[in-house]
Amino acid sequence: MAYTVSKLKDYSQATLDKAAEKLLAALEKEAAEVKSDSDWKAFRDRWMARKNGLLAQVNDLWLKPAPKEAKRDVGQRVNELKQRVEQTIESALQGLQSGASVSRLESERLDITLPGIHRPIGAEHPIIKTMNEVVAVFRDLGYSVQEGPEIETDYYNFEALNFPPNHPARDMQDTLFIANQQAKPQREQLVLRTHTSPVQIRTMEKMKPPIRIVIPGKVYRNDPPDASHSPVFHQIEGLAVDTKITFGDLKGTLDHAMKAFFGSSVKTSFRPSFFPFTEPSAELMVSCFICGGSGRRGSDPCRPCKQTGWIEILGCGMVDPNVFQFVKENGYDSEKVSGFAFGMGADRIALLKYEVDDLQLFFQNDVRLLRQFA
Numbered sequence: 001m002a003y004t005v006s007k008l009k010d011y012s013q014a015t016l017d018k019a020a021e022k023l024l025a026a027l028e029k030e031a032a033e034v035k036s037d038s039d040w041k042a043f044r045d046r047w048m049a050r051k052n053g054l055l056a057q058v059n060d061l062w063l064k065p066a067p068k069e070a071k072r073d074v075g076q077r078v079n080e081l082k083q084r085v086e087q088t089i090e091s092a093l094q095g096l097q098s099g100a101s102v103s104r105l106e107s108e109r110l111d112i113t114l115p116g117i118h119r120p121i122g123a124e125h126p127i128i129k130t131m132n133e134v135v136a137v138f139r140d141l142g143y144s145v146q147e148g149p150e151i152e153t154d155y156y157n158f159e160a161l162n163f164p165p166n167h168p169a170r171d172m173q174d175t176l177f178i179a180n181q182q183a184k185p186q187r188e189q190l191v192l193r194t195h196t197s198p199v200q201i202r203t204m205e206k207m208k209p210p211i212r213i214v215i216p217g218k219v220y221r222n223d224p225p226d227a228s229h230s231p232v233f234h235q236i237e238g239l240a241v242d243t244k245i246t247f248g249d250l251k252g253t254l255d256h257a258m259k260a261f262f263g264s265s266v267k268t269s270f271r272p273s274f275f276p277f278t279e280p281s282a283e284l285m286v287s288c289f290i291c292g293g294s295g296r297r298g299s300d301p302c303r304p305c306k307q308t309g310w311i312e313i314l315g316c317g318m319v320d321p322n323v324f325q326f327v328k329e330n331g332y333d334s335e336k337v338s339g340f341a342f343g344m345g346a347d348r349i350a351l352l353k354y355e356v357d358d359l360q361l362f363f364q365n366d367v368r369l370l371r372q373f374a
């Protein structure tokens with residue numbers, strides 16, 4: 001049964017001692033039962049409430065009716081009891097708080113002996129790896145890396161690269177056009193860039209000659225995906241412009257780059273070709289680095305070089321003077337400077353290098369395949 005304060009039958013020392021003892025015993029017992037904040041509030045209110053709290057009752061039932069001669073003694077005892085009650089309530093609160101911090105420590109405990117969570121380290125995708133390797137070869141030759149937008153205007157993608165409007169060479173590229181551009185003048189109409197070449201013009205607009213740059217990036221064409229085509233693929237282009245740059249510089253640079261990339265034993269060969277923005281233009285072949293140029297692998301025909309012993313790697317040529325016309329004000333006077341440009345498909349080189357026979361495998365992102373090249 002819960003403790004209640006009752007009237008004192010007399011004011012003898014013995015009666016006062018006994019009543020105080022009973023009260024303190026109840027106080028301790030109730031304090032020990034405080035387990036939560038709401039317990040503690042109820043405990044505090046039961047004892048301390050101004051109106052009808054147990055201490056208020058002690059005041060009303062013990063002190064007020066005390067005869068005059070006992071008042072002083074009873075008043076002192078009541079004060080002592082009040083202090084004990086306040087202390088007990090205070091320490092019950094502290095007990096709760098330290099208990100809470102112990103349980104918080106317990107719940108937030110960190111077991112530093114547990115083995116860590118294994119997070120496999122990522123690796124470069126074979127296409128990105130190939131691009132980085134090619135870029136590194138040219139960086140060693142003093143070339144800097146330039147990038148540009150993948151959504152490009154007709155002007156940068158075609159016109160400034162010597163593809164005038166209606167030029168038949170535009171049919172060579174199945175361009176992906178951005179919708180609803182018909183209201184704009186043709187040169188401002190937007191396309192997904194079909195090559196990284198627009199970055200050549202953009203760079204020559206902002207940098208005066210001499211320049212030596214490589215341009216890695218994504219390009220887009222309306223090619224349905226198959227073993228050797230993808231609507232999104234990757235190119236790396238290069239451009240060098242300076243005074244007195246000759247076709248010999250082009251050949252020497254690319255011969256060095258191919259040996260640095262495929263191995264010093266490869267041979268290079270150039271054969272005439274056509275690109276609107278270079279004149280003369282050439283295709284660069286390297287001797288097959290898979291069969292060593294023999295066209296055979298043991299008793300089997302070498303597929304990557306189609307048994308010819310040569311693999312076509314890139315297109316190149318001397319920058320057409322018409323291209324320099326578009327950046328003439330920035331110091332590209334074709335009477336004073338000359339240059340060469342080259343471009344290659346990073347995806348194709350990665351296919352050859354890693355002997356993968358389906359380009360789509362590179363885009364399906366099956367880690368079981370990709371892990372092999374990490």
Ligand SMILES: [Zn+2]
Pocket residue numbers: 288289290291292293294295296302303304305306307308309310
């Ligand atoms: Zn071969």
